[in-house]
Amino acid sequence: MAVVRLDKLRKVYPNGHVAVADASFEVGDGELLVLVGPSGCGKTTLLRMIAGLEAISAGTLAIDGRVVNELAPRDRDIAMVFQNYALYPHMTVAENLGFALKLRGRPREEIAGRVREAARLLELESRLDARPAALSGGQRQRVALGRALVRDPKVFLLDEPLSNLDARLRLAMRVEIARLHRRLGATMVYVTHDQVEAMTLGQRIVVMDAGVVQQIDTPMALYRRPANLFVACFLGSPAMNLLRGTLHVGDGLRLAGAQGPVPLGLPPQAAALAPWHGRELVLGVRPEDLQPAGEGRPGRLQAQLELIEPVGNEIFLNLRYGAQTLVSRVPPRPLPAPGAPLALDFAPERLHFFDAATGVRIA
Template sequence: MAKVQLENVRKVYENGQVAVQGATFEVADGELMVLVGPSGCGKSTLLRMIAGLEDITSGTLRIGDKVVNDVAPKDRDIAMVFQSYALYPHMTVRENLAFGLKLRGHPQAVIDERVRNAAQLLGLSDMLDKLPKAMSGGQRQRVALGRAMVRESAVFLLDEPLSNLDAKLRHSVRTEIAQLHRKLGTTMVYVTHDQVEAMTLGQRIVVLNAGVIQQIDTPMALYERPANLFVAGFLGSPAMNVLRGTLQGDGLRMADGRQIPLSAPQALQGRDVLVGIRPEHLQPAAAGDTVAFEGKVEGIEPVGNEIFVNLTLGEQLLVMRVPPQALPPVGEGLKVALHGAHLHFFDPQTELRL
């Protein structure tokens, strides 16, 4: 195992496009770090630079205590799992798992032991003589994970390994990856665009947008205290509601003149702000709720254990997440209470947290 350190790592292509802008962070020895962001944000480019598949324009990359900027991928002591599985279709599971070890000249006894251990850990022992075409997508991804495991590398790099699986398989393989990390204690860097994967797998998360790191923290710290509006909106489903207006007295005055009662820090009084509210922190008002406003129900989406209520407040669209309950029909008004302790305030120009 080994830590991974990036110091102001940049990637600029020949056409001048900046793919990664000054990435600086450390993946601790044995940590599972997730890189997350929308398509084109630079997360896969960053992973490929760690792997040695992309040249680093500037900055320093260390694996362990060794600078590896100019070290070939095969000499970096890393193992990579791709979204496409990249299995050899004409080889059995056993042969796929053993192939890389044979290329490196390991003794047959070592190869057999590592293959046996990986197959047992991943539930592949009964499939060692199967070809990939005879397996499900989830089973193939487990073979891809096993091929990385048998190398016993210092660092595992996983590039959107679940993106080709359906929702049910994604959940089961995600659980297997988390269990695998706990058992092996290997340093892992995991790339995904799926915020659910990021939140459930990552011990810490690096949030990227347009090649720039937005925030690095634990999943719940990111959710509960986002550094800016992008992080606030990207993590969480449904996304955070955002109201724009001026803080005056005991509420937020919106552009259409509506006054939303809410409590805000005294230092923000008189300021134009963006107010973020998670859907679960909007609830139907009870009889004693004084911090409430009147919205109009535009849609009700029951999803089993909860309901998403789509509301309008003038021209403003809001989403509320509530437990299953009786609600006014579409088109009628609903008094909504704000949970003031969970409000987020952002600067409307910089979009940074206030």
């Protein structure tokens, strides 16, 4: 396996569009790193630059200590798994798995051995003689993974490999990929627009927007300490609740918004927030941290319950707070009927604060 190092990697198209702006990070040896962001954010372009399928406009890309900016894809020792399976329909599973090795002139015995090993790892041994049309979507995706696996590359690149599968198969294949990564200890770069996929698969995540890397960290570090409003809202389902207002600092903090003052108590960031007295900021509260106040307690804000969404092990409460909506995530419990007022509370230490002008995290 190998380390992949990006130093101010940039992609600018002839029309002037900047698809990737100065991306700098390192993929560790044996790490599974996920590139995530909305459509058009540059994540697939960045992956294709690593693969050699897109020319690099500026910056340096190194794989295993060797600068590969000008190398052809076949000389970079990478294997790529695409969104569409790209299997040869007239070939059997075994022939699809071994085709790249055959093109490279590998001995027949070596090809057969590698194909058998890949089929064993991916539980395809009973399907080696079948053609793609006879396979399920999950099996086809495993063949596509196996075709990359038999090459034993330095780096695996996966471009939204599960997006064509239904929800059940996506979950099953996420487990398969995570299990495969643990077995191989392979260096993998994985692209997805699905933040749940990113959070469950990635050892680290690179969050991108408009071609710019927004934050790089472990999944839970990103969730608990988002660097800006984009990361805060992109990661998490339902998304973080946001309240905009003017901060007042006294015995405790208070946010003055369109619906009146919201007491914030004394969060750990209180000292760092003192200079923000009288200035506008954005308060963030995760749905699981916004809870109905206990019986007889006034809560920190008053909302109206609009819709209850039970999803089995938890319930989403859709609330109206003035002109905006809020969401609370609660365990199964007796609840008032839609339309009823509901007092809400939160723990000061679970709050997030952002600059209203720049979106950057405060403190």
